[in-house]
Amino acid sequence: MTQSDALFDGRSFAAILFDMDGTLLSSIEAAERVWTRWAAQFGIDARTFLHGIHGQRAVDSVRQLNIPGIDPVVEAHKIMLAEIEDVEGVRAIPGAQAFVSTLPKDRWAIVTSAPRALADRRLAAAGLSPPSVLITAEDIPKGKPDPACYQLAARQLGWTADDCLVFEDAAAGIRAGEAAGAPVVVITATHQHPMQTPHPTYVDYSGLHATVRPDGRLQLGSASR
Numbered sequence: 001m002t003q004s005d006a007l008f009d010g011r012s013f014a015a016i017l018f019d020m021d022g023t024l025l026s027s028i029e030a031a032e033r034v035w036t037r038w039a040a041q042f043g044i045d046a047r048t049f050l051h052g053i054h055g056q057r058a059v060d061s062v063r064q065l066n067i068p069g070i071d072p073v074v075e076a077h078k079i080m081l082a083e084i085e086d087v088e089g090v091r092a093i094p095g096a097q098a099f100v101s102t103l104p105k106d107r108w109a110i111v112t113s114a115p116r117a118l119a120d121r122r123l124a125a126a127g128l129s130p131p132s133v134l135i136t137a138e139d140i141p142k143g144k145p146d147p148a149c150y151q152l153a154a155r156q157l158g159w160t161a162d163d164c165l166v167f168e169d170a171a172a173g174i175r176a177g178e179a180a181g182a183p184v185v186v187i188t189a190t191h192q193h194p195m196q197t198p199h200p201t202y203v204d205y206s207g208l209h210a211t212v213r214p215d216g217r218l219q220l221g222s223a224s225r
Helices: 027-038 056-063 071-084 094-100 116-126 149-158 169-178
Strands: 015-018 109-110 131-135 164-168 184-187 209-212 216-224
Touching: 015 149, 015 216, 027 071, 056 071, 071 116, 094 209, 109 149, 131 149, 149 164, 149 169, 164 169, 169 184
Parallel strands: 015 109, 015 164, 109 131, 164 184
Antiparallel strands: 209 216
């Protein structure tokens, strides 16, 4: 890697922490089908809130709807079961599989707002192998944008979050990475509208590459923006 193509002024990182949905794989079609069917039971037009479900736990999205007389935990579980059944169209973000395959197994993790059963199902559907560290909704008391999920992933890898690089796509996740003190890269493959962000932004992984230095630390480079 030359200095000219190195991102973050050539800074190296102990590890890379990836969000899952919208960052390593696209599940937007399946998720929105399930949420649309679920919302119809309550006479809610899903188009009024679908933009906000991505990047956070289902139970938090349900709570934000303030539907009278329901148990958000129960409803989130129903949604999860439906999402496990419907993985049609779930696929890896272009270049994601090749990118993570270059990383040492103990130097990357996935940090997702999905429950573990759903994460496993979607990763399999997208043809992606889970890493040794996979942080899911059950592992943390608060979901994104709380930084605890990224801090936990970093600790399990043996590092601190501010020494790691975060890949994200959604506002809640970006805020979680920022709050954890980590530099952030934004993947926009599933975005329907431009996002205003100060972070480096890429459609997918096609122009990105990671280099493992002799000391084991990682540097991120880009062939083009």
